[in-house]
Amino acid sequence: MKQQLPIALVFIFGLFMVFQYFVPHETSEEAYEFLLDWIVIIGIFALGLGIWSLIKVNWDKIAEARRNNTREWFYPCVTMAGLLMIIIPGFYGTKDGVSGFYFLSSEGLQNSFFRQLFNYIIVPAQSTMFALLAFYIASAAYRAFRARNILSTLLLGAALIVMLRFNPYIGPLSPIFADMANWLLNVPNLAAKRAIVIGIGLGVVATAMKVVLGIERGYMGKG
Amino acid sequence: MTRRLLSGVLMGLVVCLACNASAQSDSSQMATQVPAVSPPAPVTNLTAKDTENDHGHSITLRWTKSLDDGAGTGAVLKYDIYRHTTDGGPDSLVGFVASGESKWEHQGSREKEANDYIPDYTNFWYRVDAVTVDSSVRSAATVVGPVQSSGQWYNTGRTVVLIFVLGFGFATLFFVTHAKKGKDLYVRPLAGLEAVDDAIGRATEMGKPILYVLGLGTAADIATIASFSILGRVAKRVAENKTDLIVPCTDPVVFAVAQEVVRSSFLDAGRPDGYKEDMVYFLTQNQFAYVGAVNGTMLRERPATNIYMGKFFAESLLLAETGASAGSIQIAGTDEVAQIPFFVVACDYTLIGEELYAASAYLSREPLLLGSLKAQDLAKAAVLIIVAIGAVAINLDWPVFKELFKVVN
Amino acid sequence: MTLFDKMMTLDRRWIFLFLAVVCFITYYGKFQIPIPVNSEVRSVYNKIESLPEGSIVFLGIDYDPSSQAELHPMTYAIMEHCFRRKLGVLTAALSQNGPGMAEQVFMDVVDSMKLPREYNGVEYPARDIVKGVDYVFLGYKPYFSLIILGMGQNFRIPFPADYYGTPLDSIPMMQGVNNYDQVAFVCDLTSGNIADAWISYGQSRFNFDMALGLTGVMAADYYPFLNSGQLIGIMGGLFGAAQYEQLADNAGLAKDGMRVQVFAHLVIILFIIIANVGFFMSRRKQGN
Numbered sequence: 001m002k003q004q005l006p007i008a009l010v011f012i013f014g015l016f017m018v019f020q021y022f023v024p025h026e027t028s029e030e031a032y033e034f035l036l037d038w039i040v041i042i043g044i045f046a047l048g049l050g051i052w053s054l055i056k057v058n059w060d061k062i063a064e065a066r067r068n069n070t071r072e073w074f075y076p077c078v079t080m081a082g083l084l085m086i087i088i089p090g091f092y093g094t095k096d097g098v099s100g101f102y103f104l105s106s107e108g109l110q111n112s113f114f115r116q117l118f119n120y121i122i123v124p125a126q127s128t129m130f131a132l133l134a135f136y137i138a139s140a141a142y143r144a145f146r147a148r149n150i151l152s153t154l155l156l157g158a159a160l161i162v163m164l165r166f167n168p169y170i171g172p173l174s175p176i177f178a179d180m181a182n183w184l185l186n187v188p189n190l191a192a193k194r195a196i197v198i199g200i201g202l203g204v205v206a207t208a209m210k211v212v213l214g215i216e217r218g219y220m221g222k223g
Numbered sequence: 224m225t226r227r228l229l230s231g232v233l234m235g236l237v238v239c240l241a242c243n244a245s246a247q248s249d250s251s252q253m254a255t256q257v258p259a260v261s262p263p264a265p266v267t268n269l270t271a272k273d274t275e276n277d278h279g280h281s282i283t284l285r286w287t288k289s290l291d292d293g294a295g296t297g298a299v300l301k302y303d304i305y306r307h308t309t310d311g312g313p314d315s316l317v318g319f320v321a322s323g324e325s326k327w328e329h330q331g332s333r334e335k336e337a338n339d340y341i342p343d344y345t346n347f348w349y350r351v352d353a354v355t356v357d358s359s360v361r362s363a364a365t366v367v368g369p370v371q372s373s374g375q376w377y378n379t380g381r382t383v384v385l386i387f388v389l390g391f392g393f394a395t396l397f398f399v400t401h402a403k404k405g406k407d408l409y410v411r412p413l414a415g416l417e418a419v420d421d422a423i424g425r426a427t428e429m430g431k432p433i434l435y436v437l438g439l440g441t442a443a444d445i446a447t448i449a450s451f452s453i454l455g456r457v458a459k460r461v462a463e464n465k466t467d468l469i470v471p472c473t474d475p476v477v478f479a480v481a482q483e484v485v486r487s488s489f490l491d492a493g494r495p496d497g498y499k500e501d502m503v504y505f506l507t508q509n510q511f512a513y514v515g516a517v518n519g520t521m522l523r524e525r526p527a528t529n530i531y532m533g534k535f536f537a538e539s540l541l542l543a544e545t546g547a548s549a550g551s552i553q554i555a556g557t558d559e560v561a562q563i564p565f566f567v568v569a570c571d572y573t574l575i576g577e578e579l580y581a582a583s584a585y586l587s588r589e590p591l592l593l594g595s596l597k598a599q600d601l602a603k604a605a606v607l608i609i610v611a612i613g614a615v616a617i618n619l620d621w622p623v624f625k626e627l628f629k630v631v632n
Numbered sequence: 633m634t635l636f637d638k639m640m641t642l643d644r645r646w647i648f649l650f651l652a653v654v655c656f657i658t659y660y661g662k663f664q665i666p667i668p669v670n671s672e673v674r675s676v677y678n679k680i681e682s683l684p685e686g687s688i689v690f691l692g693i694d695y696d697p698s699s700q701a702e703l704h705p706m707t708y709a710i711m712e713h714c715f716r717r718k719l720g721v722l723t724a725a726l727s728q729n730g731p732g733m734a735e736q737v738f739m740d741v742v743d744s745m746k747l748p749r750e751y752n753g754v755e756y757p758a759r760d761i762v763k764g765v766d767y768v769f770l771g772y773k774p775y776f777s778l779i780i781l782g783m784g785q786n787f788r789i790p791f792p793a794d795y796y797g798t799p800l801d802s803i804p805m806m807q808g809v810n811n812y813d814q815v816a817f818v819c820d821l822t823s824g825n826i827a828d829a830w831i832s833y834g835q836s837r838f839n840f841d842m843a844l845g846l847t848g849v850m851a852a853d854y855y856p857f858l859n860s861g862q863l864i865g866i867m868g869g870l871f872g873a874a875q876y877e878q879l880a881d882n883a884g885l886a887k888d889g890m891r892v893q894v895f896a897h898l899v900i901i902l903f904i905i906i907a908n909v910g911f912f913m914s915r916r917k918q919g920n
Contacts, residue, residue, distance in 0.1 A: 018388070022381055025374035026278040026333055033789060036778040039443075043476060043774055050475030050505035057504045075519075105797065106771075109731070118732050122509075123697035126729070129511035130698035133537060134896060136544040138651050139644035142903045143547075144568040146911045156904070163897045166871050166890075168666045178668070185852055186859070193560055194856050196576045198606055200558045203577035204445045205388075206599045209395060211448060215591045218452025218583050219442070219480055220487070332786070332810060339808075440825075441775075508728060510824075511698045536824050537698065537849065548644075559825070561853045 007214040014212030054083065089114040158184055263291035263298045263353045265362035266325075271349045271370040279374030280331040280341040282349070286364065289353040292322045298355045304329065307348035307366065314350065331372075343373045383628055394601050399594030408593045415554050415572035416585050419453075419530070422552050423460045426527035432467035433457070434526040436517060436542065438533020438557065439510060442476040445580065446558045450532040451484050452583030453556075457530060458488035462497050469520060470503040473513045478505040514538040518545040531555040531570070532579060535562045543569030556582065636917070639910030642903075651899050658895045665891055672858060673875040676819065676843045676865035680710070683816050685718040688809055692820035692830065693737065694776070696729040699823035699847055704733065705873035705886035706845040707821050711741045713880050716749075716756045720805050721767040722815065724783070724791070726776035726826050731795060734769055751881040763796075764803045771795030777829045784838045786810050812840045821845035827854065835862050845872065 013035070020032050058076035065073035092100070092114075093107025102108060147153040164170055165181035210216035266286040274281035284304060292299040299322045305314040306329070320327050329349075331341030341347075348368030354361040402408055426433045435454055440447040454470070461468045470485060472478035482503045489498035506516045518541065521529065529546040531539070531553070539555075539562040546553050547569055555566035556574030566573045574582065577599070584592035609628075616624035633641075680689065691711065695703045714721050723738075725731045742761045749756050761767065770791040773779045782790040787810065793799045800806045808814060818840050820830045827844050831854075835842045841864055844854055848869025857863045867876055870893055873886035 022378055022385055023376055024276055024278050024378045025376050026280075027374075029278050029333075029785065033782065033785065036775075036782060039778060040773070040775055043441075046475035046479055047508075048475075050472075050478050050508075053478060053505040054507075057501055060501060106795075115732075118729075119736075122729065123700070123732070125515075126509070126511045126697035127700060129515060129541070130537060130701070133540055134655075135648045135651055136540050138647050138896075138900050138903060140540060140544055140565070140568050141900050142642070142644070142647055142907050145904045145907070147908055148911075156908070160901060160904070163901060166668075167894055167897065168668075169894070169898075182670075185855060189852060190855050190859065193853060196560050196563075197856065199577040199603065200560075200580075202599050202602050202606070203558070203580035205391060206395065206595050206602075207445045207449060207580045209392060210592070210595050213395075215399070215595060216448070216452065216583060218455050219448050219484070330813065334786075337810075339810075443777075510696060534825065537847065561850050 003217075003220065006220055007217070011212055011214060014208070018212070051083075055080065086114070086117060089117065260298060260355050260357050260360045261296065262360055262362045263296065263355055264289045265353055266302065266351050266364045269349070269351055269364045269367050271347075271367045273370065273372050274328055274330075276375055276378040276380050278333065279343045279372050280333055282329045282341070282347065282370055282372050284327050284329065284349055284351065286325055286351055288323070288325050289362070292353065298360075299353045300356050301354050302327075303352045303354050303361070305350045305352065307350070307368070310346075310348055310369065319354075341372055344371050346371060380629075391598060391602050395595045395598040398597040398601075399591050402590035402594035402597070405590075408590075408597055410581070410585055410593060410596060413574065413578055413581070413585055415556060415574045415578070416582055418552075418554055418572045419457065419586070420460065422528040422530070422554060423457065423464060423466065425552060427464040427466045429527045431527035432469050432524055433461060433528045433530065434469045434471075434517075434521065434524070434546075434551070436529070436531045436533070437470065437472060437477055437481060438531065438535050439473050439513070439538070440477070440534030441474050442480055444534050446532075446534045447474075447477060449580045449582060450556075451480060453530075453532050453586065454481060455484045455488050456583075456586045458485045459492045462489040462492035462494045465494075465497065468502050469524065469526065471506050471513070471517050471520065472503065473506060473508055473510075475505055475508075478503065510536065510538055514541050517542060521545050521549045521551070525549050526551050529553045531557070531566070532574075532582070533557065535559055535566075540565040540569060546570075634914075634917070636910045636913035639906050640914060642906070647903055650903075651896060654895050654899050655892050658892045659888070661891065663891065664887070665894060667871075667874045667878045667887065667890065669875045669878055672866045672868075673872050674865075674879065676710075676867060677713070677876060677879040679817055679841065679843065679864055680713055680717065680719070683717065683719055686720065687816035688720040688722055688805075688814060689714050690812070690815045690818040691721055691723045692726060692818070692822065692826070693723055693730050693734040694726045694820060694822035694824070694826040695733060696727055696823070697733065700733060701885075701889065702847045702869045702873065703821050703823060703845060704737070705870070705884050705889070706867050706876060707733070707737050708741060708884055709873065709876045709880050709882055709886070710819060710821075710845070711737055712744060712882060713876075715741065715745050715759070715761055715766065716751065719816075722770070722787075722805070722809070723767065724770040724779070725772045726779055727822070727824065728772065728774075731769075731772045738767065738769065764794075764798065765805055768800075768803055768805050769795045770800075776826050777833050780829055780833045781837070784811055784834065812838045815840060818842045819845060823847045823850065831857055831862055843867070848872075 016031070017035075020028050058079050061076040062073045065071070065076075089111050090108045091103055093102050093109070093111050095102055095105070095107045108114060141159075145152075145156050145159060147156050161177050162181045162184060164173075165178045167177075168174065170177065207216060211219070266289050269284065269286040271282055271284050274283045286302075289299045291297060301319050301321055302324065303316055304318045304320075304327055306317045307314045317329055318327060329341065331337075331339045334340060346369035348366050349370070350363055350366045352361045352363045398408075423433060435457060437447060437450050437454065442448070458468060468485065470481055472481055485503050486495075486498050489495055506513050522545065526549070529542075529551045531542060532555070535542075535557045536559065539557070539559075543553060543555065543566055553570035554572045554574075555570040556579040557563060557566065558576050558579055560576070563573065563575055581596055584596050613624060613628075683689065691707070691714075693707060711721060723734055725734045745759050745761050748758045763769075770787065771794060773790050779790045787806070788800050791800060794803060812818065812834070818830070818834065820827060820842070822830075822844070823846070827846060827850065830842065830844070834840070843863055843865040845867040846854060846869070848871065851866055851868025851872065854863065854866055858866055867873060870886050870889045874890045877884050877886050
């Protein structure tokens, strides 16, 4: 039963969603909207599970560090403090002039402390992580873009042309590189991407069909 | 003669003065009068029908444009659409379209409380007026009706999609049945998947853990579902080899499923005691916070093998470069086309696009899964043939072929 | 170890340091570089420019602070262009931190609109931008594919009220605006797979005019959709944003950032050349 019930549910709802695409009647639409709402509800309950996992893992790390008398308790504490610092102010807001904790509405998101945490910690931290990409691209390009054979030389040449197309300092080569880069992007790049996308599209349909028909059961832990 | 000449000149002067006065009088009258606009020709062949392939609450009106729309006097500015709720009863303006148009959909809300609700299975009558610059000058067409709106139970515009879905489904079932009969189905070698076993062995020998990253997709993404299959097999090998496994998750639903997958794999391998709750854990849904945490794990734990399977975005290079600097063997697979180059550059093995979906069939060699791979290949061949014929058809200007595959939404 | 071997095995921290110094110098150098405009961005600009006053433009602000360097300038430029043209702006944020990004943009653009400006020779007087009349911000909901589908039925299904809790039915700008049929143009600004969802579940299903604003890395992937007509334009990365600023005559962060990007690319090319010279010379030496 533990195996048959999920397979049966996946089959019924999967088949319904397939047929719903072909049935425009409002009864079908209403059922579809009902299911959309339930997906959101399930996701929110799963978030509670996730937060519990995060707390448990970090709590265990702190307990183990104290047991072994090491200093590895520090960063798990930082993680837990960060979690609480965002959650608690996010519930404290002002509604109709009355300040307090509001758990069923979004007044807390307008809370100035919450906004400051977002603007001065989260935004710069995320931007910094993304900015690291520029440096990693430089080091990855340095390590990988070697003209070892004809194919890698072609790749290197194409990369140089596309990088230089926006460059205003290459003088008379600028329009030539721009044209070549446009051709590279719109012809071979597009052809290759379309081929990959068609393959992916068919793979998605095939995998979805396998999941709906119960052939693919990896998500249940069973092959 | 002089007298005649004089009287002629005098007559001429009088006539001129009279004309002048008359012209001035006319122009002064013109300055105060709006030029008369004659009513335009009405629209003809007005039809009102239920809109096709919709959920109801919509009526489509079609007509032949007025003869004075873009031709004739060119006086038509717009068309006003009126609706009657009873035959011969009062009407109300429900919409308008600019001149040049010959079709309009009266779309209403599905909600009874909405102002623009159009009830289904209720008679309505429609009229279209051709209207000029002066809105009082217009011509009304004959009222048509009664017409009722209703929802359809099948969207005929999507028949082509249905044919392909059914065709693909039958092909899958055919090859699956074929495979179940014991026929050997060839699948080309995938270096990335062949390396998984070696990578797990390497981790066991070095006594270091394996890091498995499911990507940033949700459990609804097919790439994540494919990744669960690979995770199951990796976890089973990890359980058999008694190696450590680290699976950080970014989506809570994915976390719940991954936990179950790993636990079941350890059970299947006969080592339920080897499974630790902390192996699979949730971090955060935030992309770069997740990457920061995983990078920290890589640099602290120094896993021997990093496996990235699923949906990845901008963080792909951050993960792969950090893993490379930590000295791990890296196997990646994603269907995100933009991230494939980064994985190719920074990882030892990469599965591109649909190779990720083929992974579960490849690793298990189960006839059911291999059969569906064959159906995929057949569908790809069919698409190639259709694309080739389509390219020829477009170049030879055969619109019939293109119309054959038209999907109306 | 010869010089050429060292060139091939340079510690990546030297690359990071050199790149950082070049970025710093070019950012504070304050010189202008020419920005050529391509057709993909021009068509987005022309589309907004051609919309009659009072039309509704849907802006999807679907990115997180990590992508704000590339996408924020685009959002600023487009939003100000829409307000100057007196178009209504309907916005939703389908990524987690999108509301924060959206609020920042609204705050800054609303302030900017309080000053009279001249763009492309046209004088735009100062104007008060009023929430609910000139713009509506629907807010954030998870599971973006479902939200895009839901909005196609009616905006009120996923968003019964706006981000500030006002029911959509009582918002002046939302009167008669039910779904994408009443929206003249959709522009999604994103750095993740939300773009795929907009194309698959939005444009393909509901057939509206759509353009994308993407990070530079992603832009190349969406040319197939541009060629097939599913998109009318693409703005890719900082360069796309700089082009839009150029067209709108509204110089901002993107034009400043292009200076840094151009020279950063030159640094990457320089290191690739160094590595390849080292590679070839080492190989020749081994061959000898």
